[in-house]
Structures are given as C-alpha cells and as structure tokens.
Amino acid sequence: xxxxxxxxxxxxxxxxxxxxxxxxxxxxxxxxxxxxxxxxxxxxxxxxxxxxxxxxxxxxxxxxxxxxxxxxxxxxxxxxxxxxxxxxxxxxxxxxxxxxxxxxxxxxxxxxxxxxxxxxxxxxxxxxxxxxxxxxxxxxxxxxxxxxxxxxxxxxxxxxxxxxxxxxxxxxxxxxxxxxxxxxxxxxxxxxxxxxxxxxxxxxxxxxxxxxxxxxxxxxxxxxxxxxxxxxxxxxxxxxxxxxxxxxxxxxxxxxxxxxxxxxxxxxxxxxxxxxxxxxxxxxxxxxxxxxxxxxxxxxxxxxxxxxxxxxxxxxxxxxxxxxxx
Amino acid sequence: xxxxxxxxxxxxxxxxxxxxxxxxxxxxxxxxxxxxxxxxxxxxxxxxxxxxxxxxxxxxxxxxxxxxxxxxxxxxxxxxxxxxxxxxxxxxxxxxxxxxxxxxxxxxxxxxxxxxxxxxxxxxxxxxxxxxxxxxxxxxxxxxxxxxxxxxxxxxxxxxxxxxxxxxxxxxxxxxxxxxxxxxxxxxxxxxxxxxxxxxxxxxxxxxxxxxxxxxxxxxxxxxxxxxxxxxxxxxxxxxxxxxxxxxxxxxxxxxxxxxxxxxxxxxxxxxxxxxxxxxxxxxxxxxxxxxxxxxxxxxxxxxxxxxxxxxxxxxxxxxxxxxxxxxxxxxxxxxxxxxxxxxxxxxxxxxxxxxxxxxxxxxxxxxxxxxxxxxxxxxxxxxxxxxxxxxxxxxxxxxxxxxxxxxxxxxxxxxxxxxxxxxxxxxxxxxxxxxxxxxxxxxxxxxxxxxxxxxxxxxxxxxxxxxxx
Numbered sequence: 001x002x003x004x005x006x007x008x009x010x011x012x013x014x015x016x017x018x019x020x021x022x023x024x025x026x027x028x029x030x031x032x033x034x035x036x037x038x039x040x041x042x043x044x045x046x047x048x049x050x051x052x053x054x055x056x057x058x059x060x061x062x063x064x065x066x067x068x069x070x071x072x073x074x075x076x077x078x079x080x081x082x083x084x085x086x087x088x089x090x091x092x093x094x095x096x097x098x099x100x101x102x103x104x105x106x107x108x109x110x111x112x113x114x115x116x117x118x119x120x121x122x123x124x125x126x127x128x129x130x131x132x133x134x135x136x137x138x139x140x141x142x143x144x145x146x147x148x149x150x151x152x153x154x155x156x157x158x159x160x161x162x163x164x165x166x167x168x169x170x171x172x173x174x175x176x177x178x179x180x181x182x183x184x185x186x187x188x189x190x191x192x193x194x195x196x197x198x199x200x201x202x203x204x205x206x207x208x209x210x211x212x213x214x215x216x217x218x219x220x221x222x223x224x225x226x227x228x229x230x231x232x233x234x235x236x237x238x239x240x241x242x243x244x245x246x247x248x249x250x251x252x253x254x255x256x257x258x259x260x261x262x263x264x265x266x267x268x269x270x271x272x273x274x275x276x277x278x279x280x281x282x283x284x285x286x287x288x289x290x291x292x293x294x295x296x297x298x299x300x301x302x303x304x305x306x307x308x309x310x311x312x313x314x315x316x317x318x319x320x321x322x323x324x325x326x
Numbered sequence: 327x328x329x330x331x332x333x334x335x336x337x338x339x340x341x342x343x344x345x346x347x348x349x350x351x352x353x354x355x356x357x358x359x360x361x362x363x364x365x366x367x368x369x370x371x372x373x374x375x376x377x378x379x380x381x382x383x384x385x386x387x388x389x390x391x392x393x394x395x396x397x398x399x400x401x402x403x404x405x406x407x408x409x410x411x412x413x414x415x416x417x418x419x420x421x422x423x424x425x426x427x428x429x430x431x432x433x434x435x436x437x438x439x440x441x442x443x444x445x446x447x448x449x450x451x452x453x454x455x456x457x458x459x460x461x462x463x464x465x466x467x468x469x470x471x472x473x474x475x476x477x478x479x480x481x482x483x484x485x486x487x488x489x490x491x492x493x494x495x496x497x498x499x500x501x502x503x504x505x506x507x508x509x510x511x512x513x514x515x516x517x518x519x520x521x522x523x524x525x526x527x528x529x530x531x532x533x534x535x536x537x538x539x540x541x542x543x544x545x546x547x548x549x550x551x552x553x554x555x556x557x558x559x560x561x562x563x564x565x566x567x568x569x570x571x572x573x574x575x576x577x578x579x580x581x582x583x584x585x586x587x588x589x590x591x592x593x594x595x596x597x598x599x600x601x602x603x604x605x606x607x608x609x610x611x612x613x614x615x616x617x618x619x620x621x622x623x624x625x626x627x628x629x630x631x632x633x634x635x636x637x638x639x640x641x642x643x644x645x646x647x648x649x650x651x652x653x654x655x656x657x658x659x660x661x662x663x664x665x666x667x668x669x670x671x672x673x674x675x676x677x678x679x680x681x682x683x684x685x686x687x688x689x690x691x692x693x694x695x696x697x698x699x700x701x702x703x704x705x706x707x708x709x710x711x712x713x714x715x716x717x718x719x720x721x722x723x724x725x726x727x728x729x730x731x732x733x734x735x736x737x738x739x740x741x742x743x744x745x746x747x748x749x750x751x752x753x754x755x756x757x758x759x760x761x762x763x764x765x766x767x768x769x770x771x772x773x774x775x776x777x778x779x780x781x782x783x784x785x786x787x788x789x790x791x792x793x794x795x796x
Contacts, residue, residue: 022546069420070424072447083790089783276771288788292755294416
C-alpha cells in the first residue's frame, strides 16, 4: 500500500496487525512472515545439525564400537569405556592436562582480576580502557601456530632471547632448557596459555564490573568503606556469576588443550608429548588413537570420557560457586 | 566440543564399506588383458576405457615420473598425479574412500600401511578378470608379490621396485684396516651383533668410525616378527640389537650423526666432525645438524674422522649417488646380519574407481612392463626394479661408484632371502616404541628395566589385543 499525498495518512505509529485485522488478512500474512523467518535461520540450523549435532551423536555411537576408520563398526558395548578406565596413560595424560590447566587458570584469572580491579577503581580513573582492552585481547587473535613458533624461538635453549636476557641480567648462570626439561615444559605452556587468554577473561570480568549498579559503590563511599571493603563486599560477590562463567569456559577449553603442546614439541614424528611425556594431553592421546593407530572407536570413548569428566567438574563448580551466591 | 569435532573428520564420512568386491567397470571397447605376458604389454595399446583421465594419489614422487612417461606414450590420456605428505597420506586416502569418492583411480601404499588398506577394501581384487594378476606372479620378486597380497592371498597391489637392505662400505678403509675389500669377506665383519661391535672397536682403534649414526643396523633388526599369534615377541635378536645401539652410542663408536642430517650425508663424501652425544640428542644445540650452511662453521674446531659404512635399502644407491662426491668408486655393498628391507611403493587400483581399465593399464605399465623397467633404471639412475626378467638382464651390470660391483645380482639375492610373513601391522608402532626405549637407555634417561616396562605398557595400552609376557 502506498500512501499518496491525497490518501488518508495512517495513524502513527502504524499498527500493521490492526490494519491487517481490519482487512481480514492477518492470520495468513502472519503465518507467511513466520515461514520466512524459518528460512532465515535454516542455513544455521543445517550447518549446526551437520557439523555439530551429527558428529556428536555419531561419536557417541562409535564409542560403543570398534570402528577403525574404515569398514563396519562392530558393536563392542562398554569395552572401550572399560579400557579407558584401565588405561594408565589416559589418566597420566589427564593429570598432565590438569597440571597445565591448573597453573594456567591461576595466572590467567589472577592477572585478569588484577587488571579489572585497577581499571574499575574510581580513584585511579584510568583513561583509554578501550585501547587497553584491545591490546590485552590481541594475543587471543594470533593463531596458535604463530604463538607456538614465536615462543619456541624466544625460549630456545642456546640462542633464545629469553635465556640471553636472563644471563645478561645475571638471573641465571647458565641457559635453562625451558621446553626440554620435565620440570619447566608444562608450566611454560601454562604461562603462554595465560598470556593468550587473560585478555578474554579481563574483558568479561570488566563487563561484569560495569554491570554492577554505581549506587552500591557510591553508597559504600558515603558510608566510608575502604577500597578493600568495597572489593570484598561488593565487587567480588556480585562478580561471582561472571567468575563462574569464566572458570567453566576455561575448564572446558583447558581440558581439551591440544594445539600449543602439540605444536611446541610434538610436530616431528615420535616426539609428541616430549619431554618424557609431560606435554602429552588427553586430546593428544585421543589424536594418537584417532589418527595414528586408527582406533576410532576407542578415540571416541576417550572423547566422551573427557566430556563426562568436564561435565562432572562443571556441575561441582556450579554447585559450590553457585551456592555461595545464594 | 573440540574432542568431538576432532573425531568428526574420521567419522562423518564413515560407514561406507567397499570390501573390494567391486566388479571392474569398463567401457565396451576394453581390450581383455588376461594372459598377456609381462613383457608384451605395450602402453601404446592403451584403451582409454573408462575415460581418458587418470587420477593418482601417491606419497612417492617417483610416480610423477612414471606418469609423465606414460603420458608420452599415451598423449590422449590426462594423468593427474597428487603427491601427498607421508604423514597425511593415510588419513587423506581414508577420508576420500570412506566418503565414497570415485577418485583417485590409483592409490599407493608402503608395506606397513597395506594391511589396513586391504582390510578396508580400498584396493581392487587384481586376481579377477580382466586383470588376472596371478598370471604375472613369476615375473615379480617373491617378497614383493607377497607384500601385495591380502590375508586371503588375493593380489591387491604390485610394486615396481625391491628394497632389500645392505651394508654400504668404503673399500679403501676395508683394505687398510681389514686387508680385504671383498664383499663376501667384509660381510663377515657384519655377521652378527657382537661381531659388529668388535668391528666397530677395531675401526675406532684405526682412527675411523664404523657408522655415522647408531641407527644403521635398524633395517636388519627385524629377523623375527614383533607379534606371533597375538603375543608380543621380543626375541634375543631384538635385545642384542638394543645392546649394540647402546654400546655404539656409549663407547663413542659412531660420529654421533643422526640419520638424514647434514653430517650423515657429509660422511658419504669423506671427513666429518665427531660430534657429541649431547649434540646428537639435542641436549646441546650449539650445532644445528640440519642446517648445512651453519654446520661447517659450528664444527670447525672439532676432531674429524671418516666413516666406514652405512646400512640402507637398495634405494640407498640413489642417496649415495648424490652424496659420495670424491669417494665415488671407493664403495662396496655387502650383506648385513639379517635379511631386511625398507619401504617400497606399492601401486593398486581404488575399488571405487570408475576407470579401472585405464588404471590397470597404468599399473601394468609401471610394474609389469620390461620397457618401463629398463627406462626406470635409466631415469632413476640405479633404482632396483622388481621385474625379474629385467633384473636378470642387468645382473652383470657393473656399477662404477661401487668399484664395478654387480649390484643388481646382489640385490636380487638379498631380496630372495626376505621372509615377508614376519611383517605385521603393528611393526611401525612397536618398532618406534622399541627405538624410544633404546634411546632412553643409551642416553641414561632410564635403566633397562624401566625402559622395557614403559615399552611393554605402551604396547599393552595401545593394542590391548596383543598379549604381553614380561
């Protein structure tokens, strides 16, 4: 319908439904509009079904078979899961992963928290938050391959800049073999991970702080509350849901760690997980069965065991952190 | 879910089971090839039955040359050769064929991959008409023919080359230290592991090193199967081999070069610096052994030596040819402590190909055609073909790099000693883990007991179907 100069102007705001009801066309038109909306979401739904739902369901099915990547998938019941539970290398690699993630999350959240406190402090009034946010987030945007290469070069035993710097400053007397020693290699990965992802945690925590009504802080200031009291009594409790979110997402990502340790030490054949298997994570173990020894059924069972472990730990986190909030 | 997504690549296309029973599709005008003698196959007779394009997936670049040669003789056929990194090759083939793809038409495999490929039904049954591969059995060296068969004895793939292993040694050093350069006599110096250790010590005393690396005997270490009737078999030979590696390393009997590194190649041409154990296992990376440019400078002040021998399969002839430089003519080849072989490219037809006639024509052209075999000997400058009539025809060829030695005759003899029944699908993994245990022992990272236990644990957890008796 075109409203010309001569025609009557519709009431403003224009109520299409009323207009349609008047003409009796509402029901059929509304249905058409709904159908078109479905068409718009269809591409996503198709991609989601094909690339997320189907693999997840099929992996679950395959975890009960002895599928090798070819031929028939013969039903094996719970055999693969029983094997996972008895497999000492699975548990060893899970422990490796937890160690790397544990140190990583402490550093990552600690740093993000410290920055959040500094940037949200009313007294400091730091300007250029957007710039800092972008700079801190940048490592997240660099491909893991580049990060691995960068740190491999920096941490090179003999010629790496990091060791040269330590020697120059007299902090160490000889080069430290960061990636070759079992006592340092896992924690190097933790630190690199923290460097990559603290910006992400910082942005989320900062958004959480900004979501806290200013009234609370003003009221606290009027009541004479100190900086620490404000942090402990207002910021921390109100940030708890956000912290829970950061913690759980970090756990999900952390226990699936693959790219960094694989690229740092495992690219050459037979070197995966070196030194002495300390960098072998659960997903690297899964990779070995899925892609190297072609035991897809067992790899699927490892994937689902990891999924259930993450699920259980997440639920525990929700129960403990969530409860305190109440 | 990253973990789930990782398995996606393996599973999403799964479920298609083509058990290799596919009948040969072919055009109406396809020439029946049954009963054709190997030497009679003329590429010019090619009937482009299922189309005039052929797609080859390979991990060996050799096939590019074969494809070019084939195109020269069949200008109407388009051949697309895709060379895939060995590390990605198996996964790529699996993904394509599990997904039901009609291309590639030709796939290849190395011995350790073949059993899985056979089970998966990727390779066409070559015993059926019109191929009737069994008619060519006596044309190809036995062990190569056997490697190309599945568990039921059905021919699935054929290789154009044989890869028996031998000890390549310096004749001049042999004469100086042992008073003879005769391959028979020098072979006695490598008769078994204790003798090799003795030989190594004698050479060290004379200022030489027996090998550049401590991995030179690897090709001869498989004198027994790793798995027999589902039970892990670590026989005395394996343990002796490990002891030898440890002694070579700990007693400074090698030049501490890693196989395929700069000093390893350099040792073929003469003097090399004697590196240290730390450099070899990368604990000391002051010398980059993989960088030929910086290597000379980094090792300038080190003691030098000359290396006596290399243990390599017959394709080592080509490696030596490219690297011997001034020592050309001073080399000989003798037998090692056991029969062994390394690698080899086996060609088969994809069971899902729609151009099987053409693929078969190409396969025959590469493996069963005397003209091609002769051409390949020239083109590769000395690779060892698997076609017996051609090997026999070249039996008296003298190779000047090896002081006029008749190498084809030697390789044929070595190939005849190979027992392929000792090869299992577990060899790569178990061999790698045994190597890892050996490294841990020789570098002092673990004692023998711990290293062996770790080895047994790894085998047990990776292949629960194998019984491990400790």
